[in-house]
Amino acid sequence: MDDISSILYESAQRLLGDLSERVLAGQALTDKDRADGWRRIEEMGLPVALVSEEAGGFGFSDADAFGLVRICGRHIVAWPLVETMLANRFAVENGSEPLEGPVETLGELTPEQREAAALTRAVQMAGALDAILAMTISHVQERQQFGRALAKFQAVQHSLAILASEVAAGQAAADHAVARRAQGGDGATLAIGIARARIGEACSKAAAIAHQLHGAIGYAQEHRLHLYTTSLWKWRDEFGTQAWWTQQVGREVLASGRDAFWPMVTAA
Amino acid sequence: MTLLTFPPPVENEATEALRTEVRAFLAEAIATRTPLERAESWNGFDREFSRAMGARGWLGMTWPKEYGGHERSAFERYVVVEETLAAGAPVAAHWIADRQSGPSLLRYGTEAQKRTILPRIAAGDCVFCIGMSEPDSGSDLAATRTRAERQVDGSWTVNGTKLWTTYGHEADYMILFCRTSGTPADRHKGTSQLLVDMKATPGVTVRPIYDVMGQHHFNEVHFEDAVLPPDAILGTEGQGWAQVMGELAYERSGPERFLSSIQLLLELIGTLQGSESVAAQTAVGRLFSHLVTLRHMSRGVAALLEAGEDPTVHAAIVKDLGATFEQDLPDIARSLVDEEPDLQSTSDFAAVLAYTTMAAPAFSLRGGTREILRGIIARQLGLR
Numbered sequence: 332m333d334d335i336s337s338i339l340y341e342s343a344q345r346l347l348g349d350l351s352e353r354v355l356a357g358q359a360l361t362d363k364d365r366a367d368g369w370r371r372i373e374e375m376g377l378p379v380a381l382v383s384e385e386a387g388g389f390g391f392s393d394a395d396a397f398g399l400v401r402i403c404g405r406h407i408v409a410w411p412l413v414e415t416m417l418a419n420r421f422a423v424e425n426g427s428e429p430l431e432g433p434v435e436t437l438g439e440l441t442p443e444q445r446e447a448a449a450l451t452r453a454v455q456m457a458g459a460l461d462a463i464l465a466m467t468i469s470h471v472q473e474r475q476q477f478g479r480a481l482a483k484f485q486a487v488q489h490s491l492a493i494l495a496s497e498v499a500a501g502q503a504a505a506d507h508a509v510a511r512r513a514q515g516g517d518g519a520t521l522a523i524g525i526a527r528a529r530i531g532e533a534c535s536k537a538a539a540i541a542h543q544l545h546g547a548i549g550y551a552q553e554h555r556l557h558l559y560t561t562s563l564w565k566w567r568d569e570f571g572t573q574a575w576w577t578q579q580v581g582r583e584v585l586a587s588g589r590d591a592f593w594p595m596v597t598a599a
Numbered sequence: 600m601t602l603l604t605f606p607p608p609v610e611n612e613a614t615e616a617l618r619t620e621v622r623a624f625l626a627e628a629i630a631t632r633t634p635l636e637r638a639e640s641w642n643g644f645d646r647e648f649s650r651a652m653g654a655r656g657w658l659g660m661t662w663p664k665e666y667g668g669h670e671r672s673a674f675e676r677y678v679v680v681e682e683t684l685a686a687g688a689p690v691a692a693h694w695i696a697d698r699q700s701g702p703s704l705l706r707y708g709t710e711a712q713k714r715t716i717l718p719r720i721a722a723g724d725c726v727f728c729i730g731m732s733e734p735d736s737g738s739d740l741a742a743t744r745t746r747a748e749r750q751v752d753g754s755w756t757v758n759g760t761k762l763w764t765t766y767g768h769e770a771d772y773m774i775l776f777c778r779t780s781g782t783p784a785d786r787h788k789g790t791s792q793l794l795v796d797m798k799a800t801p802g803v804t805v806r807p808i809y810d811v812m813g814q815h816h817f818n819e820v821h822f823e824d825a826v827l828p829p830d831a832i833l834g835t836e837g838q839g840w841a842q843v844m845g846e847l848a849y850e851r852s853g854p855e856r857f858l859s860s861i862q863l864l865l866e867l868i869g870t871l872q873g874s875e876s877v878a879a880q881t882a883v884g885r886l887f888s889h890l891v892t893l894r895h896m897s898r899g900v901a902a903l904l905e906a907g908e909d910p911t912v913h914a915a916i917v918k919d920l921g922a923t924f925e926q927d928l929p930d931i932a933r934s935l936v937d938e939e940p941d942l943q944s945t946s947d948f949a950a951v952l953a954y955t956t957m958a959a960p961a962f963s964l965r966g967g968t969r970e971i972l973r974g975i976i977a978r979q980l981g982l983r
Contacts, residue, residue: 468980468981468982471982472981472982482981482982482983483982483983485974487982488973488974488977488982488983489970489973489974489977491976491977491980491982492919492972492973492974492976492977492980493973495603495916495976495979495980496916496919496920496976498603499603499604499605499896499916500889500892500893500896500916500920502604503605503892503895503896503899504888504891504892504895506605506607507607507891507892507895510607524884524888525887525888525891525892526888528884528885528888529888529889529892532885574881576884577881577884577885577888578877578880578881578884579884580883580884580885580887580888581879581880581881581882581883581884581885581887582880582884584868584883584884584887585868585871585872585873585874585879585880585883586873588868588869588872588873589865589866589868589869589872592864592865592868593685593686593861593865595887596685596887596890596891596894597618597681597894599887599891
């Protein structure tokens with residue numbers, strides 16, 4: 332990551348953080364808020380973050396562009412920003428101009444496009460897991476029960492240790508798939524399948540623990556937690572369900588058989 | 600905002616060439632080892648095999664050449680370690696020495712200790728055991744009661760008992776963690792590490808402890824007025840706690856923390872090979888995804904070690920997730936294959952399933968219990 336991308340990361344973090352603050356569940360944005368928010372996103376150039384420099388993008392490496400997607404995952408906003416990023420990428424790859432956003436749905440995708448979208452979702456999930464972990468840590472440090480912070484209870488500490496471990500594993504799998512895709516070659520599809528299988532499971536466990544530790548407070552619509560957990564429950568099964576991706580990985584492993592197993596692990 | 604990032608592993612042609620070399624060696628060296636024997640994983644003990652590893656330069660790999668080492672990278676060592684584990688090679692005769700005792704000696708040992716012992720470890724000719732747990736001090740290591748008293752002539756007299764001492768009955772040396780001043784109430788203060796010659800120290804008795812399978816790996820090591828020479832002290836007197844924590848970081852950081860059940864996974868793949876069952880494919884896809892991810896994380900720990908950073912928390916995460924993965928395997932295997940577990944079976948799957956089922960409880964006990972590891976992770980998160 333160079334200076335330009337790190338400056339852009341910071342600005343995106345600030346803008347999306349600010350826009351994300353305004354999304355409170357059950358509270359619809361006015362049309363004006365909606366239009367203003369999207370205009371600010373467009374001014375920063377985020378909708379074309381995944382397209383080439385010639386087509387108006389930042390000219391980021393794939394790895395840096397995915398860094399931006401991860402930031403998008405950390406901030407749930409009212410606009411389909413990541414969907415628009417993907418739609419623009421596919422449009423440009425097909426020789427068209429970037430689209431007038433925001434783009435709500437992607438429509439029919441080719442297998443290659445679906446794979447790119449699946450990986451993008453995995454990275455977005457990694458970002459949302461960052462947010463869920465941070466949110467849960469602050470909650471247990473602030474919330475007092477029985478005269479002390481929840482964080483002081485060993486049962487709570489151990490639940491959070493599991494949450495942090497799942498988050499770390501899911502993110503490691505997503506990071507690796509990004510690196511594999513950047514390398515090119517045959518391994519990318521398998522790495523994306525592994526990432527979707529692993530991070531999907533991490534999302535289930537993380538969401539369950541985060542809700543448990545937030546108590547009833549986190550189950551109320553006015554709390555932000557559900558913006559993340561409901562997103563994860565959706566994303567983990569989009570562009571190929573977790574079950575489908577996991578089965579693809581297993582099919583390949585079982586087709587290769589016992590003697591090929593360990594070499595397959597070290598090559599993955 | 601990202602709390603726990605695992606650095607990406609470094610790959611290069613040298614490590615992959617080494618991998619090919621190690622695989623070729625293992626294919627021959629352990630060709631006659633049965634799947635059930637391979638399932639013993641790092642409990643399999645064979646001095647000849649360890650000497651053969653030493654002869655190839657695959658022990659003490661990262662240490663300076665002047666102490667018998669080979670000055671290779673942590674990644675090259677990682678390749679050798681994971682390949683021997685995946686193959687089910689009998690590594691126990693060099694395992695503890697190469698993994699933690701040697702690195703501790705290199706860091707804290709006197710010139711004489713390093714020159715006498717490290718070349719022997721690198722040659723695969725020196726077995727070490729760990730002297731940490733005691734009857735009243737398991738996870739609570741600071742409660743150690745074994746005591747070394749300094750005599751007027753500078754020598755040490757040791758009294759106390761160490762427990763769960765793996766291969767204590769074969770070991771040439773132990774690194775003993777004990778109290779050299781104060782009382783157990785002083786906790787971390789007043790503890791030290793001493794080097795014990797297990798073959799030539801009067802007053803040291805080793806008694807076997809049999810595990811649930813009836814196997815003899817563990818021992819009870821009793822010290823009764825055992826006399827150690829003045830130069831037995833390892834590192835600095837009174838700094839035992841800091842030193843033993845460093846040793847544990849090595850003990851917890853390797854791929855053995857998620858590869859203990861690999862033989863069962865191989866037998867499972869062999870049994871289900873080519874299956875079109877959705878349940879089988881999904882279960883295997885999940886296991887493969889976990890394993891590959893654990894390996895990436897574990898290689899990230901090796902990268903931290905190579906960079907001289909403290910891998911304690913990252914290692915705790917890999918070990919906790921790894922032990923859960925290893926322990927889940929027997930139940931997943933038996934949910935997919937209709938075969939009774941049986942150690943005596945002629946079916947490799949049935950025999951390895953029986954073995955791994957009985958070995959599994961230890962996976963989240965040895966080298967730091969699950970509860971201790973989660974405490975370490977929680978501390979890193981700022982909760983304690």
